[in-house]
Amino acid sequence: MGCRFCQSNDLRVFTAEMNIHFPGRENLDTPTVWVFPPVTICLQCGCADFIVHGEPLEKLRKYSALDCAAS
Numbered sequence: 001m002g003c004r005f006c007q008s009n010d011l012r013v014f015t016a017e018m019n020i021h022f023p024g025r026e027n028l029d030t031p032t033v034w035v036f037p038p039v040t041i042c043l044q045c046g047c048a049d050f051i052v053h054g055e056p057l058e059k060l061r062k063y064s065a066l067d068c069a070a071s
């Protein structure tokens with residue numbers, strides 16, 4: 001299966017650490033969510049794919065449901 005944008009087969013899997021923030025000034029106090037997913041990156045167009053699951057996904061759902069989180 002190739003890149004979903006450019007159909008290149010030049011894909012590589014990397015490790016990553018990401019600190020996900022909720023956008024907007026109203027979310028300055030909303031906790032950030034750390035994730036450490038494997039990231040598949042197309043070396044032709046730069047498209048990147050990763051999956052968030054488990055506790056980090058639960059945190060994203062929880063904080064998104066709060067009134068202070070942007071939708």
Ligand SMILES: [Zn+2]
Nearest residue numbers: 003006042045
């Ligand atoms: Zn691509």
